[in-house]
Amino acid sequence: MTTYSHPGVYIEELPGPQLITAASTSNTAFVGRTETGTPAEPVLITSWNAYQSTFGSFTWGTQTAFAVYAFFAQGGSIAYVMPALAQGEQSAKVTMGSLIISAASAGSWGNELAVQITNSPPTPSASSTTKPIFALNVLYKIPQSGTTLTLNDQLIAQYAASNSIAPTTIEGERYYVLESYPGLSARDLTKPAGSSVAAPIETRINGQSIFVRATVTPGSSASRPDNTETPEELSGGVGDTSSTPLNISDALQALDTVQDISLLVAPETAMIEDVGKQRDVAQQILTYCENRPVRDLFAVLDTPYGLNVQDAEAYKTGGAVGDAEAGVALHSSYGAIYYPWIEFLNPASSMNIVVPPSGTMAGSYANADQQVGPWQVAAGVTYGALNIATAVTKKITTTDQDVLNPNGVNAIRPMVNYGILAYGGRTLTTDPSLVYISVRRTLIEIEVSLYNGLQWVVFEPNTPKLWGSVTRDVTEFLTDLWQQGALVGTKASDAFWVQCDESNNPPDVQRKGQLYVDIGVAPSYPAEFVIIRIQQTTVSAS
Numbered sequence: 001m002t003t004y005s006h007p008g009v010y011i012e013e014l015p016g017p018q019l020i021t022a023a024s025t026s027n028t029a030f031v032g033r034t035e036t037g038t039p040a041e042p043v044l045i046t047s048w049n050a051y052q053s054t055f056g057s058f059t060w061g062t063q064t065a066f067a068v069y070a071f072f073a074q075g076g077s078i079a080y081v082m083p084a085l086a087q088g089e090q091s092a093k094v095t096m097g098s099l100i101i102s103a104a105s106a107g108s109w110g111n112e113l114a115v116q117i118t119n120s121p122p123t124p125s126a127s128s129t130t131k132p133i134f135a136l137n138v139l140y141k142i143p144q145s146g147t148t149l150t151l152n153d154q155l156i157a158q159y160a161a162s163n164s165i166a167p168t169t170i171e172g173e174r175y176y177v178l179e180s181y182p183g184l185s186a187r188d189l190t191k192p193a194g195s196s197v198a199a200p201i202e203t204r205i206n207g208q209s210i211f212v213r214a215t216v217t218p219g220s221s222a223s224r225p226d227n228t229e230t231p232e233e234l235s236g237g238v239g240d241t242s243s244t245p246l247n248i249s250d251a252l253q254a255l256d257t258v259q260d261i262s263l264l265v266a267p268e269t270a271m272i273e274d275v276g277k278q279r280d281v282a283q284q285i286l287t288y289c290e291n292r293p294v295r296d297l298f299a300v301l302d303t304p305y306g307l308n309v310q311d312a313e314a315y316k317t318g319g320a321v322g323d324a325e326a327g328v329a330l331h332s333s334y335g336a337i338y339y340p341w342i343e344f345l346n347p348a349s350s351m352n353i354v355v356p357p358s359g360t361m362a363g364s365y366a367n368a369d370q371q372v373g374p375w376q377v378a379a380g381v382t383y384g385a386l387n388i389a390t391a392v393t394k395k396i397t398t399t400d401q402d403v404l405n406p407n408g409v410n411a412i413r414p415m416v417n418y419g420i421l422a423y424g425g426r427t428l429t430t431d432p433s434l435v436y437i438s439v440r441r442t443l444i445e446i447e448v449s450l451y452n453g454l455q456w457v458v459f460e461p462n463t464p465k466l467w468g469s470v471t472r473d474v475t476e477f478l479t480d481l482w483q484q485g486a487l488v489g490t491k492a493s494d495a496f497w498v499q500c501d502e503s504n505n506p507p508d509v510q511r512k513g514q515l516y517v518d519i520g521v522a523p524s525y526p527a528e529f530v531i532i533r534i535q536q537t538t539v540s541a542s
Helices: 048-055 064-074 108-112 151-162 200-208 248-257 267-271 275-291 309-317 358-371 398-407 437-453 464-484 507-511
Strands: 028-032 043-045 079-083 093-096 099-103 113-119 134-141 168-170 173-184 212-216 263-265 298-302 335-339 342-346 351-355 389-392 409-415 419-422 496-499 518-521
Touching: 028 064, 028 248, 028 267, 028 358, 043 048, 048 064, 048 079, 064 079, 064 267, 064 342, 064 351, 064 358, 079 248, 093 113, 099 108, 108 113, 108 151, 151 173, 151 351, 173 200, 200 212, 248 275, 263 275, 263 358, 267 275, 267 298, 267 358, 275 298, 275 335, 298 358, 298 437, 309 398, 309 409, 335 358, 389 409, 389 419, 398 409, 437 464, 437 518, 464 496, 464 518
Parallel strands: 028 079, 028 263, 263 298, 298 335, 335 409
Antiparallel strands: 043 079, 093 099, 099 212, 113 134, 134 173, 168 173, 342 351, 342 389, 409 419, 496 518
């Protein structure tokens, strides 16, 4: 207490109200495989260029880079990338003189790749007289008819179909020519010993290819590889989602140290071959979001690739899907799931790539948050437009959506005059009060904002003065949300109420060191069903 020693006027500054600011709702955490980076160590990323400089570029067999690119392209601005590790994986490779070609990502999928060296431009036979200028072609061996296709086989086939790549037969085997790099010469393999500068062929292929990486042995003689009549197959690739599963648990645990995130995307989940295991991992992600101490995370999930409408519904509701037995339904208000997969144009190669939609949807969430707020669903013509998407892997009809929508599977649909849209805004719960994404995310914003904004109250004297200050601060915060449209009501008292007084803080509660603040809010609901009622009228004679 200030001591006053002489008569006069004293000026003192009194503390003003503690403003509660709205918490961010669009910062997104990405968990998955990256080309480089330290496992279980989150890194803040604010652009696609920043991602490339830290984690590498697009790599076939993984989904994280594609998801992050789509996030920023769709309107996202802040992301945390958490590399996850799969023990025991190795990349397939082949050595051709001083040139080593490796699969862009680890795993047994790379064993189906092959490389062919031909003259450039090609001559009638690959084994004809070697010319100084050569081409390097990346091929994928097409499985024989009747073979059970792996997920990678299906994705390669989709890639070929989307880019009009016809099969080609070489020495009796059928291949897709996935990429071609013509106009190369021995000069492109120049890499002096001890030099840290990449050889031209490394720069070109590693900067464009999503399937392979090129490495030149330093100090070796710069000579072009020999032409290959039969494609040289890559080998030594080890790992798949069953034998070397991604360590999602450790990556999620490491996310506990990151407090300013609101959305969670784990796109590698969609690459798990076993649909039952994929559903288990999706449930693990939802459980993590539900058990976060502040419950500040909302998961954006994908359905498995290639499902029909009935299987997509069964995947969400816990039914049997193909060979996968029935399991536990995905049921949570802390997540949403989207169907089907989409395609977008790879800016490095101008080729269409099929990807799960979760990264794109997270970018749409972030864009809607920045334009309006989390109470605006990222769906429909304005905020659900997936501008990055060029196609969908399954065209959804209104009849299809009659099956998907009531079961909490959000459809992505091409709409005439509007393009490709997210056309669903539901969470994975059946709780009617939390069935809409916008409602759950609005509540998350309110809860996290109050959690952060009322930290100053801890250890303050639990008196009516404190109760009044808390009531004032919370009321001001909720009034602002109501005025922005997050809460519904013709007046503030209809939209929310705040109680922090002697009625909910009697003496016995105060003696326990507890302070209760009871709040009621009326979140706005989206106009999901627009019913236009038209009645024919008869003009009466005057």
